[in-house]
Amino acid sequence: MSFLKVSDLKVEFQVDKKTITPIENISFEMNEGEVLGMVGETGSGKSLTAHAIIGLSSLVGGKIGGRILFDNQDLLMLSEKNMQSIRGSQIAFIPQNPMTSLDPVYKVGDQIVEGLYKHTKINKRKAKQQVIELMGSLRIPKPESVFQQYPHQLSGGLKQRIVIAMGLCNNPRLLIADEPTTALDVTVQAQIMRLFKEMALERGIGLFLITHDLGVIAQVCDKVVVMYAGNMVESGDIETVFNTPKHPYTKALLGCIPHLGMKQGTLSAIDGNVPSVGTYPSGCRYHPRCMHSFSPCQNNIPELMQIESGNRVACHLFQEKNDC
Amino acid sequence: MVEIIKIEHKPPWLVILNRFSGNKMGIVGTVLILCLIFVAIFAPLLEPYSYKEQNVEMISEPPSFSHLLGTDDFGRDLLSRTIRGARISFVVGVLSVAISVLIGIVIGCIAGFYGGVVDLVLTTIADLTWSMPAILIALLFVAIIGAGLESVIVAIGLSYWAQYARLVRGQILSLKSAVFIEATKSMGASDYVILFKHLLPNSISPVIVAATIGIGNAIVLEATLGFLGMGAQPPTPSWGAMMSNGTAYLFIAPWMIIFPGLAMMITVLGFNLFGDALIDIMDVKNRESI
Amino acid sequence: MTANIRNFLDVKDLSVSFDIRGGLFLRSIGTIKAVDHISFSVNKGEILGVVGESGCGKSTVARLLLRLIKPDTGSVTFNDVDILKMTKKEIRLQRRHMQMVFQDPYSAMDPRYTIFRSLCEPFQIQGVKLKKEEIRKKVDDLLELVGLNSEHGFAYPHELSGGQKQRADIARALALSPQFIILDEPTAALDVSVQAQIIKLLEGIRERLNLTFLFISHDLSLVSYFCHRVIVMYLGRIVEVISADLIGESPYHPYTKALIESIFETVPGQKKQLSTLEGEVPSPFNIPPGCSFASRCNYAQAICRKQTPVLKKTPDEGQMACHFPLKSMN
Secondary structure, X not given: OOOEEXXXXXXXXXXXXXEEEEEEEEEEEEOOOOEXXXXXXXXXXXXXXXXXXXXXXXXXXXXXXXXXEEOOEEHHHOOHHHHHHHEOOOXXXXXXXXXXXXXXXXXXXXXXXXXXXXXXXOOHHHHHHHHHXXXXXXXXXXXXXXXXXXXXXXXXHHHHHHHHHHXXXXXXXXXXXXXXXXXXXXXXXXXXXXXXXXXXXXXXXXXXEEEOOHHHHHHHOXXXXXXXXXXXXXXXXXXHHHHOOOOHHHHHHHHOXXXXXXXXXXXXXXXXXXXXXXXXXXXXXXXXXXXXXXXXXXXXXXXXXXXXXXXXXXXXXXXXXXXX | OOOOOOOOOXXXXXXXXXXXXXXHHHHHXXXXXXXXXXXXXXXXXXXXXXXXXXXXXXXXXXXXOOOOOOEOOOOOEHHHHHHHHHHHHHHHHHHHHHHHHHHHHHHHHHHHHHOHHHHHHHHHHHHHHHHOOHHHHHHHHHHHHOOOHHHHHHHHHHHOHHHHHHHHHHHHHHHHOOHHHHHHHHOOOOHHHHHHHHHHHHHHHHHHHHHHHHXXXXXXXXXXXXXXXXXXXXXXXXXXXXXXXXXXOOOOOOXXXXXXXXXXXXXXXXXXXXXXXXXXXXXXXXXXXX | OOOOOOXXXXXXXXXXXXXXXXXXXXXXXXXXXXXXXXXXXXXXXXXXXXXXXXXOOHHHHHHHHOOOXXXXXXXXXXXXXXXXXXXXXXXXXXXXXXXXXXXXXXXXXXXXXXXXXXHHHHHHHOOOOOOHHHHHHHHHXXXXXXXXXXXXXXXXXXXXXXXXXXXXXXXXXXXXOOOEEEEEOOOOXXXXXXHHHHHHHHHHHHXXXXXXXXXXEOOHHHHHHHOOEEEEEEOOEEEEEEEHHHHOOOOOOHXXXXXXXXXXXXXXXXXXXXXXXXXXXXXXXXXXXOOOOHHHOOOOOHHHHOOXXXXXXXXXXXXXXXXXXXXXXX
16 A cells, blocks of 8 residues: 555646646655655645645646545545645644744744644644644754744744644644755754654654755655756656666756765856756756766656666666667 | 747836727727827917907806807807816916825825824824715815815825825835845845835736826815805906806806816716726736736 | 956945835835845956745845935945945946846846847947947847847847746846946746756857856756856854865765755755755844844854854855854864
């Protein structure tokens, strides 16, 4: 029985009489208690994928295709009412910017408790107690007094922990976190990421982490999905993908990242720009920027295929080899 | 090497124009305004009779073939007077708003740019003006300068400047710390350059929107003043004056009030629809796309 | 690292505090010491990095150097002249020598100007006496220098991508042929592949035009790659100055070490344990006495909370301010 299985996910919009497909052919699987990372640059469609799984309103006006199986139940087939009962209780979502996720006119403790009330019948005192315990486990110092504070009185790191608490208060089985640390200082980011990893281990929560930061993925995740311009280009175990990347984009992307001790002048870059939605090239969406592109790349969309090293890659270079 | 992409160049005003064409209400508003302008300009050619020509034999006649909208208590053709009234409303609306906008921009710029005590003083003055009913201010001016169209224009202009000042001040305050302003400063630009070449042009959009709706307000205020006998003096056919004149004949010759009232309503509606469409478009333009 | 007889840029004892006003009558509700008596120098031709987290004052330093903010104390000597003591007229001319590339490419240009018009502006502001065609040619050259072409010149900022906008911003900074460019987080808002493009562009331009850079960033990996020397700041003070090749292996200050430990490497499992630094940067309103890092430091002792450590020279030609540095000072 699969925990989370996404098959052929596709989202379509009609804009100015044209059909645009921001994401297409997205297929991946995740086991309970695993940390799956989805990485990609701007316009890669990773946020949209997360929103499709949780069924959020950013997809109004769009058509979603494919299947999203959660515990063998297709989320796309569920009514909004059923989705609402799953959202927040079984699947929790932590959106991007903690500053805007919290309502400035309510105390933070009350906001977490509100999340609890939506899905559980529980009395006020018990709810508050549970929330304070939860806050303590997230290493929020003096949780009783933080409970009474308003968002603007808290630092960025604390606010993010509150938002995480909101996500965890109903003991979800799947937690989707969309760029949870982008707006935070680097030392705070390290703390929060450590927290996520510990949570996944201790509570057996499946964590679906979306970020543009390859370093975070490498240290925190068990599996990774690499996205480019709305398509998956590579996926697999962390070690396999990071130590032996196969897709030219994955390789190039890893080469763009500076690290300590790197010699000056050795940073490589990828020429060109990510195509914007609606102006995707024909065939493989990466081919105009790819150093290895050859005849099939311009016309045929490469399929995601498993190769011997264990990765799944969507690239004609490997499909040729497979054919042989 | 960076990819050479064919970019379609759309200056900001063209983007707005394109978006505007999709807004049905906005188009209706535009059409109504254009009608007003047309009538205002070509009034002398359009009116079947002279607006001041009195005809003793046709006093308070209901609408008929010869007088499509009827006549008033002096036998003057209502259609001609209503048409001529368009010109007056248009002139009053545009001129008074122009005065307001000018005062508003100057004060808003100074308050926003210099801040501190200057800002505090100017904002307080603006708030005081804002809190006084425009009618009272207008009455005050008319009492000082005397009744007539010119006093009405000045009076209305001096009543409504506060909102434009607020808008400009607000925009300038928020733009003052924008990165491109810092960049211009770091190039050695003088205050003059920063204010007039960057801050002000970027603050104009909300003013234009408010001014459009403001013209509608000004026309209504003129009608009110005219109704009270403060505005245009006879025989000048301002819609307000015509309605004032017609109250005495409300049950005998209601067309004397109805038609100028209707004309005014349609005109103000046109300006409001146009302004609303602009608001929608400006909002869309600022929002990011998918 | 080239040693110079006279320093290119010398900053001494620079500090600035901001009075935060609020409430009904704009009462002063607190003071933030954004930059606290810092001194450093920049050598000609080098890339000096400034790294630190929020509230460390690095962006404020940039604005102080450009005289966009007035300092409370200190001097900034550029080519032997204290630019803080210059008259308004002298400052205007001085601006040709020192320019800045800004953090947010999305608002670095007037949205109503085409890129071309924005690039002509430096010449107009400085009253450069050139004919229209000559300015046009200069702008075209600038565009080419940063990897853009005249097509991009005709565009408006909202029509360009983040990377293209940043290139245009760099072009504008180069317009007046400055000697010194301050780059304030120029790639923070960009994707990593675009960041790499911009960094390579900057590498090329610096060599070609013999420029000196002050590179401000929160990304220690990037700074250690791109820069020759690095200044580490915390809450308005310099805590360490260190050569870029030595950062990874042997920092002196515990905060530098904490920053290094916060880096997520792209080699999986390299760090068995993620950073152990707890807490957050304290509120700038309430900087405790003594060492500002003491509240979070794993090595802090009693003296750290009483006495502010002073910047001392290290044997590796760097500097550090700590009572208990991680490496021996002999």
